[in-house]
Amino acid sequence: MILKLNHLQGKAAAPAAHEVTSTIYSLLEEGRIDQHQFAHLQVELDWVQYKLNFRDPVVAISGSSGPGEPSRLMEVRVDTRQIIPGAFREDMLRALARANPDASPQDQDLLPLEEFQTLRSSIVWKFNRLYWTRLNDWEDVTGQGYEKALPGGQSDGHRADAIADSVIEFWNLLRTLDSKNQLPAEIFMLELGVGTGIRFGLWLDKFKALDAERGSDYYPKLRVLLGDYSLATLEMSKPAVKDHEELCSFLVIDAQNPLKTLSFLRHKILQVHSTNVFDNLPDEEIARRDGKLYFVQARAYIPVSEAERLCTVFDTPVDKIRNCVRRLLDGGFEHMGDTARGVAFWRDIWRAIRLEERMVPFEELPDFQFPGGLDAGKLEDILQAVPGDMRIHLSSGALDSFVNTLPLLHPRGHLQVNDIFVTDFSQYRLGYFGPGKLEGSLLNWVNGALLKEVAGRAGYDVHFAPFSYRKGSKNSILYTTRRD
Amino acid sequence: MIGSYAMPGWLERLKTEYFSRRISRHDLDEIYDSAAKAAIKDQEIAGLDIITDGEPRRDNMVDYFVERFPGVQIDRSSKKFYYDFYDSEVQGKLPVASLGLAQDYKFLRMFTDRQPKFCITGPHCLTKRIRNKYYPTEEALAMDLAKVLNMELKALAKAGANFIQIDEPYYSGFPEDLPWAVRALNALVDGVDAKIAVHICYGNRYGKPSWEGSYRYLFPTILEAKVQQLTLEFARRGGEDLDLFKEFPSSFEVGVGVIDVKTHDVETPDMVVQHLHRALEVLPPERVYVMPDCGCFHLPRDVAFAKLQAMVEGTKMVRKEIGK
Numbered sequence: 001m002i003l004k005l006n007h008l009q010g011k012a013a014a015p016a017a018h019e020v021t022s023t024i025y026s027l028l029e030e031g032r033i034d035q036h037q038f039a040h041l042q043v044e045l046d047w048v049q050y051k052l053n054f055r056d057p058v059v060a061i062s063g064s065s066g067p068g069e070p071s072r073l074m075e076v077r078v079d080t081r082q083i084i085p086g087a088f089r090e091d092m093l094r095a096l097a098r099a100n101p102d103a104s105p106q107d108q109d110l111l112p113l114e115e116f117q118t119l120r121s122s123i124v125w126k127f128n129r130l131y132w133t134r135l136n137d138w139e140d141v142t143g144q145g146y147e148k149a150l151p152g153g154q155s156d157g158h159r160a161d162a163i164a165d166s167v168i169e170f171w172n173l174l175r176t177l178d179s180k181n182q183l184p185a186e187i188f189m190l191e192l193g194v195g196t197g198i199r200f201g202l203w204l205d206k207f208k209a210l211d212a213e214r215g216s217d218y219y220p221k222l223r224v225l226l227g228d229y230s231l232a233t234l235e236m237s238k239p240a241v242k243d244h245e246e247l248c249s250f251l252v253i254d255a256q257n258p259l260k261t262l263s264f265l266r267h268k269i270l271q272v273h274s275t276n277v278f279d280n281l282p283d284e285e286i287a288r289r290d291g292k293l294y295f296v297q298a299r300a301y302i303p304v305s306e307a308e309r310l311c312t313v314f315d316t317p318v319d320k321i322r323n324c325v326r327r328l329l330d331g332g333f334e335h336m337g338d339t340a341r342g343v344a345f346w347r348d349i350w351r352a353i354r355l356e357e358r359m360v361p362f363e364e365l366p367d368f369q370f371p372g373g374l375d376a377g378k379l380e381d382i383l384q385a386v387p388g389d390m391r392i393h394l395s396s397g398a399l400d401s402f403v404n405t406l407p408l409l410h411p412r413g414h415l416q417v418n419d420i421f422v423t424d425f426s427q428y429r430l431g432y433f434g435p436g437k438l439e440g441s442l443l444n445w446v447n448g449a450l451l452k453e454v455a456g457r458a459g460y461d462v463h464f465a466p467f468s469y470r471k472g473s474k475n476s477i478l479y480t481t482r483r484d
Numbered sequence: 485m486i487g488s489y490a491m492p493g494w495l496e497r498l499k500t501e502y503f504s505r506r507i508s509r510h511d512l513d514e515i516y517d518s519a520a521k522a523a524i525k526d527q528e529i530a531g532l533d534i535i536t537d538g539e540p541r542r543d544n545m546v547d548y549f550v551e552r553f554p555g556v557q558i559d560r561s562s563k564k565f566y567y568d569f570y571d572s573e574v575q576g577k578l579p580v581a582s583l584g585l586a587q588d589y590k591f592l593r594m595f596t597d598r599q600p601k602f603c604i605t606g607p608h609c610l611t612k613r614i615r616n617k618y619y620p621t622e623e624a625l626a627m628d629l630a631k632v633l634n635m636e637l638k639a640l641a642k643a644g645a646n647f648i649q650i651d652e653p654y655y656s657g658f659p660e661d662l663p664w665a666v667r668a669l670n671a672l673v674d675g676v677d678a679k680i681a682v683h684i685c686y687g688n689r690y691g692k693p694s695w696e697g698s699y700r701y702l703f704p705t706i707l708e709a710k711v712q713q714l715t716l717e718f719a720r721r722g723g724e725d726l727d728l729f730k731e732f733p734s735s736f737e738v739g740v741g742v743i744d745v746k747t748h749d750v751e752t753p754d755m756v757v758q759h760l761h762r763a764l765e766v767l768p769p770e771r772v773y774v775m776p777d778c779g780c781f782h783l784p785r786d787v788a789f790a791k792l793q794a795m796v797e798g799t800k801m802v803r804k805e806i807g808k
Contacts, residue, residue: 180659182697266747267693377497411687411694457565459690482692 016080050436057082060099063359131440193277197237227253281397371396372403373454421448488779489523489538490788499566531796573615608665623664659701681713691782715739717777723762741777756798
């Protein structure tokens with residue numbers, strides 16, 4: 001058995017290690033873990049850092065090492081912060097039962113809401129999408145604006161000092177182009193994921209003032225595209241930019257493929273900006289164990305005890321819950337009666353959802369659809385430089401968005417993304433920030449190191465800088481330009 | 485054809501394998517030969533009159549040359565991916581010595597009966613990529629690069645190359661350099677017994693433009709260039725700049741780009757016809773050569789092949805119209 005310890009935010013996992021190892025030894029002696037499993041087992045402490053997430057304190061993960069090979073216990077991942085003293089053995093036994101591929105859902109004490117699949121296809125992302133498309137209803141019922149659910153209570157995109165720097169930088173770019181007679185007649189900008197619109201309203205106020213102060217007359221040439229996949233969000237953003245409405249176009253855009261809507265602007269957009277969009281796009285994960293690459297498949301479930309509670313509250317038989325969830329995701333919550341009841345069901349299900357995981361070797365899924373800019377060969381090339389076992393985000397939605405946005409950039413344009421980035425693969429050795437839960441939506445680490453490698457192969461340079469405008473911010477700014 | 489044909493994904497992988505020392509130089513050279521033959525055959529089947537070897541041996545348009553230049557120092561560890569440029573610099577005066585390009589030309593000649601064209605990267609572009617730690621000015625470096633390349637062009641002509649293209653995409657990024665860049669170009673082609681074309685585009689690095697603007701910056705300085713043909717991109721950018729040839733009369737043939745190599749969308753023959761009609765408004769047919777905007781390096785092979793077929797089909801339609 002290999003025990004991996006992570007040292008996180010000044011809190012060492014080592015003190016918990018004794019209880020974990022002694023429990024595993026006793027389970028081995030009792031025959032609940034066999035010798036073969038024990039020999040190959042990896043145990044990781046601590047690995048889940050988001051306080052709200054989709055996993056129980058102890059998660060056991062099984063998988064096979066190749067086609068035809070039996071599935072076996074491969075990993076145990078423990079979030080010691082959530083362990084109740086003295087409860088580890090019980091948590092461990094429950095995790096082992098759930099990881100047993102031969103056990104029935106009843107034995108596993110869970111109600112599956114779907115089959116095992118890559119996380120990107122899981123219903124948790126459908127919940128995320130429902131949240132953004134029905135945001136008004138969620139906010140009406142809860143009486144809380146979505147920004148309140150963000151870690152800082154408001155979007156980092158609204159920071160006046162960050163906006164001022166962005167405006168000056170963009171004005172300087174325009175001045176440089178102007179000095180070479182290369183300033184386009186129309187200056188296109190794209191805000192991907194508009195949020196409340198406040199950020200871009202402030203940006204335009206500031207730019208207009210600077211333009212007037214310097215007499216450059218760039219402001220009237222701006223063509224501002226505000227894009228979001230949620231019509232509701234676009235509508236909400238309009239008042240914030242009403243003073244500049246003659247420059248603004250509001251477009252429903254799939255953040256994972258802006259090129260689909262904007263192909264007529266290929267190589268023409270001088271600035272693309274987004275804040276906290278990538279961390280909210282569908283993602284999936286891969287792992288490497290003993291030199292082999294695995295896809296991490298997931299299955300959403302709710303614990304049986306939670307399912308029984310929901311049955312009582314919503315007067316629905318347990319065997320109908322899965323169907324109710326499907327109808328909620330496909331058709332909204334109206335079928336639950338009134339809006340308030342529908343939103344209540346939605347929120348309760350969301351709170352209860354957990355993810356069960358298993359590992360599948362790459363060679364068993366030859367038709368796996370890699371995100372933009374990647375295939376199995378390229379990924380293996382990239383990961384060659386990263387030694388040892390690991391588990392990383394593929395950041396599929398973010399990668400798709402990234403590679404489908406870059407072609408829009410003017411040769412001298414830039415893409416700026418403010419998000420939660422892993423800026424170096426080695427950071428995965430220090431912690432693993434898997435998908436976390438916000439009110440109704442998801443929050444994820446974005447594998448910036450992978451984005452950087454993919455961008456590099458497509459001719460773009462990527463730089464990261466800490467978001468220094470808010471003390472304690474975990475965000476980084478990804479800045480991309482065309483490579484000369 | 486402008487220069488490069490589609491670079492297959494499998495060949496990219498094998499190039500990387502070579503850099504990782506997992507395949508030998510001998511094997512890689514055999515792979516290059518096979519890829520070049522396939523590229524030649526594709527061009528012939530598509531119906532092109534003037535063809536290249538598809539340039540599979542070239543990692544990019546710079547390294548193929550700088551790694552052969554005596555006197556240019558290369559940091560071989562600077563290349564992470566095969567398509568990256570080497571970090572290169574000159575620390576002293578460049579000696580004049582052969583680069584051995586004629587061998588690649590002879591290979592092309594051996595495998596086709598069509599008119600072959602051999603492409604080299606020009607001194608302005610190389611000057612912009614090689615760090616200059618010796619020469620007092622960029623022009624001085626460019627002139628010495630031109631001197632070495634001039635000897636190479638003469639060797640190519642001696643080997644039978646009667647149509648040579650000089651690639652100078654960086655003109656568009658540095659229009660202020662044009663006066664000395666044209667002087668270097670003229671030094672490069674001085675006394676070379678072959679038809680010379682100069683290809684000027686807006687960049688195609690990673691299949692994307694590096695600059696935007698108008699070809700107006702070329703005129704009138706480019707009229708001093710001692711070349712027979714200018715090949716320019718018009719498919720992606722539109723044909724507005726063709727009017728410059730009316731405004732600045734010259735005897736240049738014009739290679740008219742009618743295929744946009746920066747999109748995977750395949751043109752129809754009718755689109756090619758439209759581009760050619762526009763060109764024929766300002767140029768007589770005997771001065772019009774039909775070609776893609778730039779190299780097809782970044783296109784998938786099937787897309788590149790289909791684009792070339794459309795180009796040939798559209799050209800045939802126009803030839804029929806004008807009875808040529």
